[in-house]
Amino acid sequence: MSTPMLKVAVLVAPAIHPVSGRPCTHPADSAALALGLKLAGSSERLTVLYAGAAADEALAGYLAQGASCVTVLPTAEDADIAPLLAAQIADAELVLCGTRAGGGQGSALLPYQLAEELEAPLLPDALSVAIKGGSVEIEQFLPKGQRRSLAAALPVVVTVHERAVPALPYSHARKEAGKVRRLMPVAAKAAEWRYEPAGRRARPLVAASRASGHERMLGAIAADDGKTTGLVVKQGDPVEKAQVLLDYLRDHQLVDF
Amino acid sequence: MTFTLAYALTGLFWLGAALLSLGLVRRAALWRQGRAAPVALGWLMTIPKRYFVDLHHVVARDPFIAKAHVAVAGGAVAVLALAALNYGLMLYLPALDALMLLAALLMLFGAVLVRSRRKAPPARLSKGAWNRLPKSLLAFAVGSALAALLALSGNAFGAAAQGLALLALAGLVLGGAELALGVGLGGPMKHAVAGLLHLAFHPRQDRFSGDKRSTDLKPINLVGKDYGVETPADFAWNRLLSFDACVQCGKCEAACPAYAAGQPLNPKKLIQDMVTGMAAGSGPAYAGNPHPGQAGKVRQGNPHQPIVGGLLDPETLWSCTTCRACVEECPMLIEHVDTVVSLRRHVTLTRGEVPGKGREALANLRDTDTVGGYPLAARYHWAIDLNVPVLLPGEHTDWLLMAGEGAFDMRYQRALRALVKVLKAAGLKVAVLGEVEPDCGDLARRLGDEATFQQLAGKMMNTLGRYRFNRIVTPDPHLFHCLKNEYPVLGGRYDVEHHSQVLADLLERGAVPLKADAAPLPATTYHDPCYLGRYNGETDAPRRVFKGIGIKVVEMERSGRKGRCCGWGGGASFTDIPGERRIPDMRMDDIRATGAEQVAVACPNCTAMLEGVVGPRPEVVELAELVAARLAN
Numbered sequence: 098m099s100t101p102m103l104k105v106a107v108l109v110a111p112a113i114h115p116v117s118g119r120p121c122t123h124p125a126d127s128a129a130l131a132l133g134l135k136l137a138g139s140s141e142r143l144t145v146l147y148a149g150a151a152a153d154e155a156l157a158g159y160l161a162q163g164a165s166c167v168t169v170l171p172t173a174e175d176a177d178i179a180p181l182l183a184a185q186i187a188d189a190e191l192v193l194c195g196t197r198a199g200g201g202q203g204s205a206l207l208p209y210q211l212a213e214e215l216e217a218p219l220l221p222d223a224l225s226v227a228i229k230g231g232s233v234e235i236e237q238f239l240p241k242g243q244r245r246s247l248a249a250a251l252p253v254v255v256t257v258h259e260r261a262v263p264a265l266p267y268s269h270a271r272k273e274a275g276k277v278r279r280l281m282p283v284a285a286k287a288a289e290w291r292y293e294p295a296g297r298r299a300r301p302l303v304a305a306s307r308a309s310g311h312e313r314m315l316g317a318i319a320a321d322d323g324k325t326t327g328l329v330v331k332q333g334d335p336v337e338k339a340q341v342l343l344d345y346l347r348d349h350q351l352v353d354f
Numbered sequence: 355m356t357f358t359l360a361y362a363l364t365g366l367f368w369l370g371a372a373l374l375s376l377g378l379v380r381r382a383a384l385w386r387q388g389r390a391a392p393v394a395l396g397w398l399m400t401i402p403k404r405y406f407v408d409l410h411h412v413v414a415r416d417p418f419i420a421k422a423h424v425a426v427a428g429g430a431v432a433v434l435a436l437a438a439l440n441y442g443l444m445l446y447l448p449a450l451d452a453l454m455l456l457a458a459l460l461m462l463f464g465a466v467l468v469r470s471r472r473k474a475p476p477a478r479l480s481k482g483a484w485n486r487l488p489k490s491l492l493a494f495a496v497g498s499a500l501a502a503l504l505a506l507s508g509n510a511f512g513a514a515a516q517g518l519a520l521l522a523l524a525g526l527v528l529g530g531a532e533l534a535l536g537v538g539l540g541g542p543m544k545h546a547v548a549g550l551l552h553l554a555f556h557p558r559q560d561r562f563s564g565d566k567r568s569t570d571l572k573p574i575n576l577v578g579k580d581y582g583v584e585t586p587a588d589f590a591w592n593r594l595l596s597f598d599a600c601v602q603c604g605k606c607e608a609a610c611p612a613y614a615a616g617q618p619l620n621p622k623k624l625i626q627d628m629v630t631g632m633a634a635g636s637g638p639a640y641a642g643n644p645h646p647g648q649a650g651k652v653r654q655g656n657p658h659q660p661i662v663g664g665l666l667d668p669e670t671l672w673s674c675t676t677c678r679a680c681v682e683e684c685p686m687l688i689e690h691v692d693t694v695v696s697l698r699r700h701v702t703l704t705r706g707e708v709p710g711k712g713r714e715a716l717a718n719l720r721d722t723d724t725v726g727g728y729p730l731a732a733r734y735h736w737a738i739d740l741n742v743p744v745l746l747p748g749e750h751t752d753w754l755l756m757a758g759e760g761a762f763d764m765r766y767q768r769a770l771r772a773l774v775k776v777l778k779a780a781g782l783k784v785a786v787l788g789e790v791e792p793d794c795g796d797l798a799r800r801l802g803d804e805a806t807f808q809q810l811a812g813k814m815m816n817t818l819g820r821y822r823f824n825r826i827v828t829p830d831p832h833l834f835h836c837l838k839n840e841y842p843v844l845g846g847r848y849d850v851e852h853h854s855q856v857l858a859d860l861l862e863r864g865a866v867p868l869k870a871d872a873a874p875l876p877a878t879t880y881h882d883p884c885y886l887g888r889y890n891g892e893t894d895a896p897r898r899v900f901k902g903i904g905i906k907v908v909e910m911e912r913s914g915r916k917g918r919c920c921g922w923g924g925g926a927s928f929t930d931i932p933g934e935r936r937i938p939d940m941r942m943d944d945i946r947a948t949g950a951e952q953v954a955v956a957c958p959n960c961t962a963m964l965e966g967v968v969g970p971r972p973e974v975v976e977l978a979e980l981v982a983a984r985l986a987n
């Protein structure tokens with residue numbers, strides 16, 4: 098459900114393809130774009146924005162996925178883009194972006210910085226976004242199939258999970274019809290990153306046993322001689338045997354009933 | 355009395371001619387809705403040759419109907435020509451009447467044959483108006499025979515003459531209406547006029563030039579925003595004309611693997627759907643088999659309405675394997691694959707709505723230059739211990755081996771290794787491109803993504819341009835077809851051979867050192883890849899290879915140019931439209947029917963499809979593997 102006059106901004110950035118290393122669309126940004134297109138209802142009320150140093154072709158994928166125009170804020174590679182983006186989309190009521198960029202620093206911090214700049218709440222990792230009157234309700238992605246509902250009053254920054262909605266299919270005609278509009282380059286101060294040596298070295302995992310996989314397997318499976326940890330149940334009716342299995346599974350917390 | 359009949363015939367002739375002309379104008383107006391096409395009027399002169407050679411070549415595969423058609427059409431044309439002369443021009447010469455009688459009898463003979471075929475018609479034939487046609491032909495033949503007889507007989511019939519004259523006129527009116535009105539109203543006889551014009555203005559003129567097979571898809575002008583066909587009016591006018599040539603014989607339907615598998619595609623119905631769209635549904639109702647699973651669905655069309663979604667379900671479009679079995683069989687030389695691909699192009703280029711895994715494959719092609727999204731550097735991993743040089747710019751090789759996408763398939767890597775071993779044993783200087791070899795774009799093109807195809811083709815030609823080699827050899831018929839037939843218009847000309855051709859030549863020259871004693875070989879059959887057999891006419895080379903290594907092939911009923919598709923082509927294994935059966939399972943049944951213990955294949959995709967058939971079945975072996983097994987150590 099979209100309120101008729103909602104102004105939506107979607108932030109996108111090219112990702113680096115994991116196999117070829119070429120610029121491509123990022124699934125989470127694509128999902129944000131698809132959501133934005135749905136919620137804004139028309140392309141006039143939708144701003145698709147990118148800040149960075151990528152070439153226009155790197156953004157073509159988003160045009161092919163339905164953005165009629167991608168506005169580019171040309172900045173240096175390491176610029177602190179949150180204030181620039183915030184100035185650009187100050188009038189947007191809903192800001193959507195992927196949870197984490199597939200390129201650049203990819204620190205997933207940008208939405209937080211942006212929310213701070215805009216003085217708007219941030220709803221992270223949305224699987225679905227619904228506009229209810231003046232507020233936004235999202236279903237939040239949590240690991241292991243868990244979900245949580247969050248709501249906040251507009252204006253809001255929402256980061257979108259890549260599985261939220263399928264992106265619009267790639268269309269060559271849309272790509273050709275779409276435009277990349279470059280704004281005047283802005284001088285931005287470089288992001289303030291303080292680099293320091295990592296404190297702790299990653300500790301290699303120590304195997305619990307030095308025995309070979311085959312040996313450990315032999316140890317784990319049951320044999321009649323009783324030397325191994327396994328158990329061979331030959332007595333009893335099927336219910337009793339099943340009980341042994343169930344006890345085992347409960348002991349090892351493999352079932353929780 | 356005879357003179358009254360003669361005048362009546364003159365009147366009737368000119369009335370018929372006028373109606374026919376009106377009808378033709380009406381039908382032509384429908385064709386003219388299409389886009390312009392580059393044609394020349396002079397092409398009309400080619401009709402006789404194309405009719406008697408090219409068309410008859412296809413019709414003659416069914417000798418019965420060929421005979422019947424020659425008699426009935428030849429007779430009818432002769433009757434009409436003689437009637438034009440004798441009655442149209444009011445000569446009233448008895449000699450011409452005698453000739454007309456002979457012609458009418460010939461036509462009568464043909465019409466009786468045609469009618470007998472309709473007694474127990476094969477399921478592929480359409481009923482409805484097409485069942486009426488033989489009766490109309492009979493009526494016309496009887497009518498004209500009677501009229502000629504009466505004219506010749508003077509007063510021999512006496513009092514009966516008047517009754518007979520009325521009978522003759524009735525026959526001529528009833529039968530003649532089929533032609534005179536049929537063209538304008540879209541009846542069965544429109545096939546005669548549209549068919550002949552279609553022969554002249556065929557969209558693939560190169561089909562008729564010598565032995566060149568015209569099987570390449572033609573590029574579209576993407577820069578000019580030509581995104582394929584959305585509405586019937588987006589077809590070139592001669593394509594619309596070609597649809598009207600269809601005689602609904604169902605030869606295409608009987609050959610179509612997707613139809614046989616119960617997927618929602620009947621090529622005959624597809625062509626008729628286009629006719630419905632072009633004529634906005636006017637004309638006799640379709641009375642043939644539907645697209646499987648869509649019986650009873652009535653669909654409306656309009657020249658300016660989108661075809662997909664209205665006249666056609668998208669699933670129909672995506673069921674096609676582009677195997678060309680339909681085109682091979684069509685007596686009217688209609689191009690089904692062009693039709694399917696034009697429609698796909700519009701869907702893919704403007705909306706990207708490719709079903710199944712097709713979308714993912716296209717994204718992979720755009721992002722990684724491989725169908726499966728593999729790193730390019732892995733394409734020749736299988737050759738790592740075979741000591742195949744990777745060609746460097748500036749170096750030269752006799753043979754450039756291009757493995758294609760099959761190189762990423764663990765099963766097919768065995769075949770590739772076998773091929774390299776054979777080529778090396780024969781002393782050929784072979785090199786590969788290594789990680790600079792992109793995909794040829796075959797899959798993208800068949801899925802309608804002309805943009806990605808053109809991009810990949812550009813990349814491929816660019817790459818090949820940087821290396822020096824004499825000839826290309828590839829085991830992949832799709833890659834072979836692209837390089838050989840589809841790149842030339844884009845500016846890439848290569849001397850390319852399929853590995854079966856190279857192997858056949860090597861064996862015939864005795865260049866491959868073979869083991870002397872051949873262990874008894876299991877009974878073997880051979881599955882022709884569509885893109886080698888039908889697309890390139892190469893059914894001979896693989897069989898020469900078998901001969902060279904002493905294998906006697908048990909042929910399947912559908913083999914060679916009539917071979918049945920494995921189900922991969924045209925991206926059908928990616929779009930994966932559900933049917934009642936799977937095409938590769940049906941093909942495996944064909945293979946089983948020969949009693950062979952193994953089936954030889956000559957294409958990475960056929961290999962994958964047939965290897966994917968579950969349950970006990972004959973072994974699938976690649977041509978190169980068979981040769982490698984016979985190599986002397």
Ligand code: SF4
Pocket residue numbers: 599600601602603604605606607621622625680683684685686687688
């Ligand atoms: S398209 Fe060709 S093969 Fe198919 S029904 Fe029509 S004339 Fe026959």
Ligand code: SF4
Pocket residue numbers: 606609610611612613619621673674675676677678679680681690691
């Ligand atoms: S090309 Fe093959 S699958 Fe496609 S319609 Fe023709 S026969 Fe059927």
